[in-house]
Amino acid sequence: MATKGYKDKLEKILTFFQSPTSNRIMDGYFIFTISHFLDYFDDLKSEVPIFGGVRENIDELYKEAMTSQMPGEISNIEDVILQILNYCKGMYNWSHQNAQMNVIGPPPISGIIAKIAACIVNANLVSDEYSHRFSLAEVEAVAMISNLVGYDSRKSGGVFTFGGTGTNLYGVKVGLEKCAPGTFQTGIKDPVKVFASDCAHYTKYNCTQWLGIGSDNLVLIPTNQKNEMLLSVLEEKVKAEIEADNKIACIIATQGTTDAFGIDDLKGIVKIRDKLVKEYNLSYSPQIHADAVIGWIWAVFNDYNFQTNPLGFKERTLKSLRATSNLIKELRHADSLGVDFHKTGYSPYISSLFLVKDRDDLSLISRDKSTMPYLYQTGKYHPGIFTLECSRDASGPINGISNLNLLGKEGYRVIIGHVVEMAELLRDKLESYEFIDVINDYNYGSVTLFRVYPDKIKAKEHYQNELKDPVFSKDLEKHNKYNRNIYEYTVEKAYSGEGVALSFTEAYRTTVYEPSQEISAIKSFIMSPFTKEASIKKVIDQLLEARKAIQ
Structure with a gap:
């Protein structure tokens, strides 16, 4: 008896994929499968802020996981769905009223749909050739956030990247190219310093280490009881480094620390920078990067009427919102900033935006098109020329823009x-x-x-x-x-x-x-x-x- 060829198996495998054209049977199966998964998933919800109701200790399971082998045979969608559900067990339910662990919010239904849409079309934001209208979503999100924080969207630029670490990495990298032109090609030749508060996120170490600056060249500035950088110490330390002939790549101004929501005096930091550039006749201006991945969303209160208080917040809440808004209004003074939609923007992971006030700054980290001859043959939008990543998932901008359009300023204020x-x-x-x-x-x-x-x-x-x-x-x-x-x-x-x-x-x-x-x-x-x-x-x-x- 003749052995069945691969084509018989291929017919089964084709049922694992979406039909390339409208097909009532296949499309119905796709919808049924998602609905079936959601039915199973709903059973994981309970009065406990954990899916499945139990968060077991999995420490001993890692040993077994490390011996996993790829299956030899073809499986089926139903069995794999059950395996996926098993991975969901024990995860925190961020929607739950009793979940108060970290700065992670539940995504709205439209955000989940946006994530699915990005998966279905499988867009790559390396250029508009592979992302088409998803590239418009990125440009629109950049413009909306620019206008929200006080940048001129006709002059600003930005790109979605791999998290808050990525936004800080871009900010420091742009600053490195400003203080030491040509580093992109020749590497770091002279000592370069980066400044951040002692309360700033630990990505300050990641950035200096991965960029080759070295964490020994990270200067930490102490903070006061409000968790704000001490400006007098900052000025003293920056002066000392300039007088030692060291270059200043970047000053990271935290706009909402992870632990305590401390906000550095951004306007004061910029004032010190500008003063020292003039005083020492520097040939460059050190980058001021606002790490606003948590605090950015308070910019929706920039034009809120705190006098009439139309949303009826209690006095103590109003005082809190006003105090934060007064600080976040200064974001417009930063040369660049980072925004995490997957934190206070209520998007699914990962949705992080690096924003520059002057889009010409992106030319400092751009590569020659000739080094990528297989790309950029069509279209107008080619961010892959300056992004660290080549492959960039489109779910970041589509998640961001969907939440901005769904909630608007009013929804986020609420x-x-x-x-x-x-x-x-x-x-x-x-x-x-x-x-x-x-x-x-x-x-x-x-x-x-x-x-x-x-x-x-x-x-x-x-x-x-x-x-x-x-x-x-x-x-x-x-x-x-x-x-x-x-x-x-x-x-x-x-x-x-x-x-x-x-x-x-x-x-x-x-x-x-x-x-x-x-x-x-x-x-x-x-x-x-x-x-x-x-x-x-x-x-x-x-x-x-x-x-x-x-x-």
Whole structure:
């Protein structure tokens, strides 16, 4: 009997793909398959902020995973869907009202559809030849955000990239080419410095290390209690490097730190830069890059009427939104900035935008077309000439633009206003207890960091002692462990469906005295628009319960 040839197997494999032309049977199967998956997925939802209801320890499963072999035989869509569902189990449900772990929000339905659309057409943003109208989505998103933050969209430029790290990497790279022209071809010849605050995201290390600048050439500037860069120290340090004949590639101004939502004084940083360029007659202007991947969305309040308050925010919330808006308005002064739609923009991962005030800056990192003879034969939009990536997924811009069009300024004001209002409610309740200190009380985002203390300790006063007085170093160490125990108790409660999932930071900041010690904190990062007063009450209740259990 003759062995079946590959063509018989190919017929089965073809059912795994979308039909290239309209086909009622195949299209119906595609819709049914997605619907079938969603039915299964819906069963993973529960009162616990975890899909599947249990977040098991998978540490031991990695050994088995590392021995995985590629299957020898063809499978089927149904079996693979069940495997995909299995990977979903234990993931946090970011929509859940009791999920308060990190700056990750749930994407709206249109954002999920946008992600699917990008997958179906499989566009590559290397050029409009392979992305066509998806390239328009990128240009539109660049223009919308430019106009939102105060750039002139007719002169600005930008590109979606692989995350907040990518936006910072581009910012530093542009600055490197400004201070040391030709580095793109010849490499780094002279010492180059990058400045950032000690509270800035750790991507400051990634950028200096991966660009060959070296993390030893990263100058960290201390911050005040508001988690803002100390401008007097910045000016002093920049002067010292200029006088040592070192080039200044970039000053990274954080516009919303990950832990505490600290915002550097961007206008003040630019003022110092401009002053020193003139004073030392520099031939270049150091790049000011705003790491605004979290804080950018507060720009929707730039033209909000805080006097009439049409959305009816409570006074404490209004004060918070106004204070943040006043700082974020200064984004227009930055030479470049980073935006994460997948953080406070409520898009799926990954949707990050690098933006430059002057699109001519992108020519500093552009390659000659002749080095890519198989590309750019048609069309007008060729970002692959200057992007680090050749292959660029189109889901970033289509997710960004879909959310901008869906929510508009008003929708984002409502969501951000709500999560801030919930955070302010939590702060208000935490502050009513003498044994709890909100330690980022000068920062006004939806993140709250706090420390809990045992009986007979006045938290606010004691924390200041731990921060500033080495006599309290042992107390600091002891209370770091105490807060870790409180946090772990709340985790168990959350995983059992009885509490709210919070997070923990080992080093919110370090002590003022030397040798410095790390200060831990429990963190609530409210991002779900479904979070209501009941979840805030639950946070307080579980903290009181945890404190009683571990006294």
